[in-house]
Amino acid sequence: MLAENMVALGKRRSTIREIFEYGNSRAAEVGRENVFDFSIGNPNVPAPESVRQAILDIAAGDPVAAHGYTSAQGDAAVRGELAASINRRFGSDYTGDCLYLTAGAAAALSVTFKALTCPGDEFIVFAPFFPEYQCFIESGAGAKCVVVPPSVADFQINFEELDKCLNEKTKALVINSPCNPSGVVYSEQTICRLAQVLNEKSKEYGHPIYLISDEPYREIVYDGAEVPFVPHYYMDTIVCYSYSKSLSLPGERIGYVLVPPQAADSADLYAAICGAGRVLGYVCAPSMFQRVAARCAAETADIRIYRENRDLLFEGLTKMGYSCVKPEGAFYLFPQSLEADDRAFCERAKQYDLLLVPGTDFGAPGHVRISYCVHTETIRRALPLFAKLAADYAEIQ
Template identity: 60%
Template sequence: ASITICFKALCEAGDEFITFAPFFPEYRCFVESVGGKLVVVPPRPADWQIDFAAFERLLTPHTKAVIVNSPNNPSGAIYSEETIRELASILKRKEQAYGHPIFIISDEPYREIAFDGLVVPYIPKYYDDTLVCYSYSKSFSLPGERIGYIAVPDSVADFGAVFGAIAGAARVVTHVNAPSLWQYVVARCVDEPSDISKYVENGKLLYDGLVRAGFTCVKPQGAFYLFPKCLEDDDAAFCERAKKYGLLLVPGADFGAPGYFRAAYCIKTDTIRRSLPLFQQLADEYKK
């Protein structure tokens, strides 16, 4: 809801919103539903950071906002501080060149799910015109309970107008009224650290198993997804073949990165253990 509210609040005729592949597929639906155009920067599969040369080519005077999702769904990548600084530097230059604000919409439901001591940069520290969208549904493992917030720093250009537009857009999206029970739960637990040990265990187990089976994959830094390379060029056909082994995977083309697939590990550890021989059988089929 927070993402759709921001799009609804910001979008005017002719506006473009840029995101980076791989990206959450519903961004396209959300942007187009308010009359905007989604512009996708091609992926950088080596590390899933930002291809800045491609990004700069796609910026235009019609760019209203840039969508950032870190830790990322589906790749599990975390944008480094260096990446965020470069992104902020480019956008500051373009704001001056175009004569209007370009917002960053930071989609952060996985903020606390970061591995190996990695820190997720807080983008408003680096770029004034940032809106932060957050949901407790991931950090508190409350799937389906859509309770969260939109942070509108007072550093944002035209703060009063932007804040008012977001408040108005939220009011007309009537499904965002969170039940009082979950408001009490969040208030009680908000300062408690999230226990991500199970995600760490599951991610390592699945990553190691897939690499042993012959898959190529960038080790995830956060969230709870792997985004390996398919064993054939047609990712849809690959995922369809995987169903024969009881493996439900999502084609990378859905996320703007054809040739890859998403596997989620927010499931029971035993399910992952039982899946590994099946991934091996799937890989062996391609060796025949």
């Protein structure tokens, strides 16, 4: 006998991955240049030159230090440097002992859910949300995932629906800003209101409700948008971060969990995260890229390319009649589909080799995710196809 839930997960790839693989097979038939794959959030902007130089310098030094094991929670000197970088940016006073280095944000989230979960616990997520949250919470940690329906007018938090979801079993809430898939940045007003609600409910229920801030897109913002640093607004915050997007290093799997000392039971919480990392086998994040991250933490890839892509795609689609909240960050557009059945819409888009992801997978039916971390010329060539797709629906109506 095998674990049936794990067998099922292994046989069923995420919709995003299924579409990505379909794109690969379709490209073999018609040529890569004729497939407009907007399915996956894979940064297409090169990493900063400093990353390449850091790799060369580290590799040329002590090979044991470059490639050997570090402490389970990450090299102490690296954690100290990363904490200092965070402090310079946000005016905080963290030490390296507040950080647990991980193999990207997925590992950071997984160890956090595992560390927090007790029997009967519930975690709240806000639609639209990254689909793997549900997998991490339910299949990974054995908790219940509760979804707050979206506020489709602006994709800020739907507080009326949140109030219906909160109860004594709520262990934590998960926020993602800038958001995958909407690109929306939660405003300071939203974060302040959320903090007030959680403080009141924590007092009412007699236990802390943690706020898990998933921040892999923190640096990718446009038009002067500011991302509130959540620990400054709510004490019981845990930050999960990755350098996959900011430094264009998705395949190198490097990130961290930040446990601020003011969080409830912070010493035991950090110990639980270390324990969860041990159970899940996430000890010692990639040693080379621990050191690369420490050297390059203050830098980002060239996000001007993403902004150009956003503007080109958003302006082009809205002129055609597509309805969309303008993203302030990340590299996704999340327009309404041109029919209520977003899966059917995405299937029709395939007729033009436009590969889009249904919003149903993100908890927001009637929308589609378009990842614009692609070559700008790809968007230019795709816009006429989006126009043809819109014309199809105009004829139907």
